[in-house]
Amino acid sequence: MTGGPADRPQPPYFAVIFTSVRRTGGDDEYQATARRMYDLASRQPGFLGFETARDPGGLGISVSYWDSREAIERWKADVEHREAQRRGRNDWYERYRVRVCRVEREHGGPPLSHIS
């Protein structure tokens, strides 16, 4: 689930920025669910890539990339994903924020390897 920055095709495309602060405890179940959600998301139509980072004991930022708003809506509505969202709200996150964005342009250094 971790790796280098995701290298994507040309904009425009879409991104979901998920920022969160974890509660303490429940780590094993959380990690297993996070892996499962990555596996599921990466098989969804329109999935382009995923990046995640968490400061030890602090803020976590995960960004998923998609080819359309509709792909984001479909993934949000996935039954197993909805159950994970519910667990996140109730058990795993002290607080979180979800932002849906349109990526308008990008630049960077040498070509980066794909994560997905």
Add this chain to the structure above:
Amino acid sequence: MTGGPADRPQPPYFAVIFTSVRRTGGDDEYQATARRMYDLASRQPGFLGFETARDPGGLGISVSYWDSREAIERWKADVEHREAQRRGRNDWYERYRVRVCRVEREHGGPPLSHIS
């Protein structure tokens, strides 16, 4: 520079997603520059907030939030920031990617504290 997720006014607004993999070494100078850039950025017109997370030894994701594309362009062109960007490309980052986004909608849990 770290803290909870940034709570922002209503969309639309703009975000810069900066993902990077650090080279090893140069940590003190890098940290001092990162702090200085946060101080400078947070005093720019149009700055709304900042979030950052880095997996130990791995991927880092920083997101800054702005009220317009023009504010992002002005900050990108700041002389001291340009020098930091040059150092980043040459010395600090093995690879990186910058994505400029329009935040179209957001949701989350209870109100979050501001970082800035």
